[in-house]
């Protein structure tokens with residue numbers, strides 16, 4: 370009999386570590402015996418799901434004996450309307466994470482290169498590695514600004530995809546329109562994926578989510594999610610917008626029923642919930658200010674953010690402080706996973722949650738001093 374340890378996974382999987390998510394609230398509560406635990410670790414909407422999505426889900430429950438619409442046609446139509454593109458240019462997916470995998474499966478051969486600004490969202494590396502492609506990281510400049518010249522210089526004849534997460538997770542910085550312009554005009558035959566998961570929070574006038582470049586005929590794909598501003602991370606919906614030919618290639622590797630019925634219904638309702646979007650934007654903007662003010666008072670350096678989180682430098686004892694925050698019931702993300710051990714990334718919460726975090730952090734820093 371052969372031992373199961375003789376069953377070897379593909380070589381390329383040696384490069385992959387299972388995803389490590391932020392700790393769930395219940396786990397921290399149970400482990401530490403705390404009454405109140407707040408999670409500011411996954412950039413979720415602190416106001417909850419779009420109320421319209423919740424009503425839609427309840428109305429859809431009785432139909433769960435049926436398979437989902439494989440084409441997600443109502444959702445596609447709603448997305449197309451919102452973004453002023455045609456429905457054939459839209460692909461809904463089981464979260465934007467699935468879309469990154471599908472893009473990788475559709476476009477990457479073994480040995481191809483993928484350019485990824487660093488540090489950024491880890492799923493791009495994952496997608497490259499499952500296909501045996503090579504990740505070419507390009508460091509950000511001072512203040513975590515995109516270094517477009519270095520990105521252009523990194524392109525070789527093996528480059529297939531360039532990922533641009535803007536606003537970037539975890540730094541909160543964005544690529545200016547003029548930089549994106551320069552990039553798309555400097556390269557040929559490379560798919561540019563703009564991850565605009567946080568675009569609703571970006572209020573800079575020279576921000577772009579890339580849709581205008583798709584309309585102008587550039588090989589750009591804009592990736593979006595319902596997990597952040599729309600507040601329905603739990604049902605898993607994301608989507609991509611690109612030219613019809615790019616979408617057709619991705620459709621070939623998609624499973625038929627990738628977006629479940631409740632997710633389709635919820636997303637179709639949420640995208641039309643302008644009021645929930647507006648309230649969420651306003652809450653976030655005020656929350657960022659609340660955090661900046663506290664960091665200023667504490668003398669902590671932070672990166673001004675165009676997203677719903679802030680990267681803040683808490684010092685050499687970063688990991689210790691992160692653990693102590695957890696012990697006080699505040700879950701944030703420690704920067705170690707991005708090679709930034711003296712930083713944490715804190716998601717913007719409700720005003721009360723932000724204050725709870727600020728009080729906990731202040732208590733710990735004062736104790737330290």
Ligand SMILES: *Cc1c(COP(=O)(O)O)cnc(C)c1O
Nearest residue numbers: 464465466490538566594596607
């Ligand atoms: C949260 C996030 C996504 C979206 O993930 P889902 O799979 O749709 O929940 C995509 N890109 C970035 C950068 C993110 O932070």
